[in-house]
Amino acid sequence: MTYCVGLLLDAGMVLLSDTRTNAGLDNISTYRKMFTFEEPDERVVVILTAGSLSVTQTTLARLEEAAQDRSPDAPPSIMTAETILQVASIVGDTLAEVSKDISSRMTQHADGAKASMLVAGQRKGGEMRLFLIYPEGNFIEATADTPFLQIGEHKYGKPILDRVVRPETTLGDAQKAVLLSMDSTLRSNLSVGMPLDLAVIEKDACKVSTYRRIEAQDEGFLAMSNAWSQALRDSFQRIEI
């Protein structure tokens, strides 16, 4: 499993993914699930992936290949698309195509060859946009009413986001919120695991302003995780029924 979350805020976008991949519980590996396409000051696109590794790797490989083709008659790619909406379409179409190719070869476990993605980006002069792409290639977009989107094992970490994330949330608080959301998920589902990839895209920067890989032994993360557990237990004791 996987847990990825993206926040679309007034001040920018915050993206977090874990890195654990498993093919059965006895075959666990670490794979990056966050991919950046960037031409600083012109465009930034970050893609987060969940689902079948064969589907997400093939999809990303095709997207990267297409992005490198700068010949005049090449079809629009992530790096040349006019808008982030068009980027979401390109990602969705590629994902659907790869899913179909792979699923057609898997008769027994059709469910295994599915993946979903978060696509966050901004082009110079355009708006910041955040999309969730479904396995079939269709997608939904984050709005002021729903400023966050999640893929993978999303339920354990949702209550904290529901309570604290608003469009006006600062980027500092937003990083705290996604890390605490991930922390709840890590505690409840073994198949979501460290290290984590955290990216912050400040509004109108058109680049990844901050990127941080958080390792299992990261002291800041451990301290935050323990402080949160303690705060929850203290709050629990103070509540009266």
Added chain:
Amino acid sequence: MTYCVGLLLDAGMVLLSDTRTNAGLDNISTYRKMFTFEEPDERVVVILTAGSLSVTQTTLARLEEAAQDRSPDAPPSIMTAETILQVASIVGDTLAEVSKDISSRMTQHADGAKASMLVAGQRKGGEMRLFLIYPEGNFIEATADTPFLQIGEHKYGKPILDRVVRPETTLGDAQKAVLLSMDSTLRSNLSVGMPLDLAVIEKDACKVSTYRRIEAQDEGFLAMSNAWSQALRDSFQRIEI
């Protein structure tokens, strides 16, 4: 959907269920999902149900009918079984039988005719036991390592239980924990809804010591829910990253 949770603690057992049932989002009703079989001071069995209403109602009807048959040659029922383990077997067998009967008539939506149950009980002189019965009739049991079991929409409400429930948790704290766990679930999933049924079985009482129906406008529950939200937001502000 449904959310039911059962705690097996040193001091007793605590059980909580919601009451919302839906056949599509436009057909929502309230049905009790908590059922008690009791012969005070001799035995108490509480069953919580999740899943297809047709399956759970038919299963409960058969179990109740069997329990009323006190003729000497009647097979063991919930009211006559020697042990709570045997009660779990009887419930599992009946559930599997009903699921099979109903599923065989539903070719299109086989997934719809499934249900799972929690069975909590104690016989005089025996131990308190808490079982989760799967749709196929097999089951697992709560232990000191895993003092709680959940059925239905269980993920939103698990982080708080993971953090505060231990076998030595008092019955008062346990009620608070299951209500806060339910509160997180109610906020995140529309298809889990008030009113709630809360039962407490004190150790060796062999009866339901406390039963409470908590209505949507229950002031104590609302106050607790608001206090918890506020405490979470305050704790969130105090945490540093």
